[in-house]
Amino acid sequence: MAQEIRELICINCPMGCPLTVTLEDGEVLSVKGNTCPRGDSYGRKEVTNPTRIVTTSVPVDGSKTERMVSVKTEHDIPKGKIFDVVQELAGVRAQAPVAIGDVILANVAGTGVNVIATKNA
Amino acid sequence: MSKAIEQRAIVVVGGGPAGLAAGIAAYEAGQTDVLILERDTQLGGILNQCIHNGFGLHTFKEELTGPEYAARYIQRADELGIERRLGTMVLDISQDRIVTAVSPTEGITQIKAGAVILAMGCRERPRGALATPGYRPAGVYSAGTAQRLVNIEGQLPGREVVILGSGDIGLIMARRMTLEGAHVACVAEIMPYSGGLKRNIVQCLDDFGIPLLLSHTVVDVEGRDRVEAVTIAEVDEHLRPIAGTEVRYPCDTLMLSVGLLPENELSREAGVELSTVTRGPVVDQSLQTSIPGIFACGNVLHVHDLVDFVSQEAAAAGANAARYVAGGSHDAVDSRGVPVSAENGVRYTVPSFVDVDAMDDTLTVRFRVANEYRNRYVSVYLDDERIQHRKKRVMAPGEMEQVTLKKADLAAREGLAKITVMLEEE
Numbered sequence: 237m238a239q240e241i242r243e244l245i246c247i248n249c250p251m252g253c254p255l256t257v258t259l260e261d262g263e264v265l266s267v268k269g270n271t272c273p274r275g276d277s278y279g280r281k282e283v284t285n286p287t288r289i290v291t292t293s294v295p296v297d298g299s300k301t302e303r304m305v306s307v308k309t310e311h312d313i314p315k316g317k318i319f320d321v322v323q324e325l326a327g328v329r330a331q332a333p334v335a336i337g338d339v340i341l342a343n344v345a346g347t348g349v350n351v352i353a354t355k356n357a
Numbered sequence: 358m359s360k361a362i363e364q365r366a367i368v369v370v371g372g373g374p375a376g377l378a379a380g381i382a383a384y385e386a387g388q389t390d391v392l393i394l395e396r397d398t399q400l401g402g403i404l405n406q407c408i409h410n411g412f413g414l415h416t417f418k419e420e421l422t423g424p425e426y427a428a429r430y431i432q433r434a435d436e437l438g439i440e441r442r443l444g445t446m447v448l449d450i451s452q453d454r455i456v457t458a459v460s461p462t463e464g465i466t467q468i469k470a471g472a473v474i475l476a477m478g479c480r481e482r483p484r485g486a487l488a489t490p491g492y493r494p495a496g497v498y499s500a501g502t503a504q505r506l507v508n509i510e511g512q513l514p515g516r517e518v519v520i521l522g523s524g525d526i527g528l529i530m531a532r533r534m535t536l537e538g539a540h541v542a543c544v545a546e547i548m549p550y551s552g553g554l555k556r557n558i559v560q561c562l563d564d565f566g567i568p569l570l571l572s573h574t575v576v577d578v579e580g581r582d583r584v585e586a587v588t589i590a591e592v593d594e595h596l597r598p599i600a601g602t603e604v605r606y607p608c609d610t611l612m613l614s615v616g617l618l619p620e621n622e623l624s625r626e627a628g629v630e631l632s633t634v635t636r637g638p639v640v641d642q643s644l645q646t647s648i649p650g651i652f653a654c655g656n657v658l659h660v661h662d663l664v665d666f667v668s669q670e671a672a673a674a675g676a677n678a679a680r681y682v683a684g685g686s687h688d689a690v691d692s693r694g695v696p697v698s699a700e701n702g703v704r705y706t707v708p709s710f711v712d713v714d715a716m717d718d719t720l721t722v723r724f725r726v727a728n729e730y731r732n733r734y735v736s737v738y739l740d741d742e743r744i745q746h747r748k749k750r751v752m753a754p755g756e757m758e759q760v761t762l763k764k765a766d767l768a769a770r771e772g773l774a775k776i777t778v779m780l781e782e783e
Binding site: 244245246247248249252254288289290291292293295301302303304306308315318319322336354355356 | 398399405408409410414420421422423424425428507508509510511533536537554555556558559560564750751756
């Protein structure tokens with residue numbers, strides 16, 4: 237029975253609570269140091285399946301005001317897929333008009349998550 | 358031939374997050390004659406280039422990107438029909454609140470305002486303020502400039518990057534450059550602690566294996582036309598480079614994230630009293646400056662970490678400005694109220710004065726600490742009596758703190774002469 241202790245900093249909000257996660261054989265036994273429930277779920281997820289929201293920008297054609305339009309993954313994606321996401325977006329161009337929430341690329345890098353616009357252009 | 362001076366109830370200088378929230382709050386408080394002056398061609402300010410997420414957790418209980426956060430306020434301003442003049446730069450604000458502005462379409466215009474709200478934001482500390490040795494080649498960028506190039510212009514400023522200073526924009530740009538295919542060798546920070554939020558160190562540096570070198574600084578920049586390398590050395594407790602610790606990093610780009618300074622040229626010219634600590638106006642509980650009818654909020658008042666708090670503060674300034682206009686001027690103020698003193702590890706407070714009669718039921722006092730502290734108490738004293746004592750596990754200069762004062766507590770003390778916010782070990 238191998239016990240493992242992981243020290244993390246919660247990234248859910250700028251409080252940045254220092255978390256201590258105790259694992260046994262890959263199972264989370266406890267999360268300590270969090271000041272809210274989001275810290276608990278972050279601690280559990282971070283040691284088993286860490287995820288991130290990816291934000292970047294892509295060129296937009298035909299916009300009067302913008303050269304680039306900012307985008308994000310609609311939900312968090314596995315941390316290990318961050319570079320797959322930006323690589324798949326490398327050749328993508330948006331067409332104006334673009335509204336916040338428009339899907340720019342569906343099911344990015346096989347994550348099942350869409351990349352959506354975060355700016356009107 | 359001079360044009361007649363236009364009269365407006367409230368003029369907001371700046372259309373970023375502070376100006377938008379202030380203008381909306383003033384309108385919602387009943388002063389519908391609001392004019393926002395913005396020098397850029399669109400509203401939203403610096404949020405437009407802050408395309409990362411993490412904005413709005415407090416305000417909207419969601420993690421928004423900068424442009425999305427701005428869009429919510431712009432939409433609200435649109436719904437209310439708040440007038441804004443874009444491409445319009447304010448040149449001067451006088452003591453009697455005459456605002457002089459210039460724009461390519463209108464030329465120079467003057468507006469007499471019932472109240473002025475300062476919401477000009479901040480700008481980055483430039484390289485010149487650092488006294489970094491070495492040449493002055495191309496390839497040295499402030500992190501915010503690089504952010505604009507990448508996110509707005511679609512240009513990559515370089516491929517091999519060293520970042521000096523661990524402010525939030527530098528951390529964000531370390532990740533941003535990495536995602537765009539550049540290599541970030543390290544982030545060097547002269548202080549023994551980071552100036553940025555911990556969450557940004559985790560998700561912008563640790564996620565990508567970018568080292569954060571605390572107590573390190575740049576001691577040489579090489580390259581005549583373009584940066585070719587920088588040399589980084591460790592510093593001692595007096596922040597002096599330690600001989601023999603130098604490491605040379607070949608690179609084409611040096612990015613600086615070494616602090617933000619409130620942009621108070623207009624305030625200074627107007628005669629507004631400025632704090633030597635925050636470099637922003639000294640304000641009372643209503644966020645009014647030393648000049649009656651001129652209010653300040655957001656990063657021009659003191660640099661914030663979180664836009665949510667900018668919006669909150671600005672909304673208070675807007676509502677107070679509306680109240681000021683509605684109540685007629687009370688220009689003859691003999692006292693600004695009870696002074697709030699920052700002591701023992703607390704660098705400053707905003708506000709600096711509290712007029713107990715005029716305050717709302719509760720008042721948020723924001724402050725920053727001078728150092729990294731563990732297990733200290735934040736205490737509030739009314740004269741010699743301690744009325745608040747709250748333990749904080751971790752405090753750092755990069756993270757703004759706050760206490761809440763209750764009017765009932767303050768009003769109950771006759772002859773209250775001083776409010777003190779300080780840190781205590783027990």
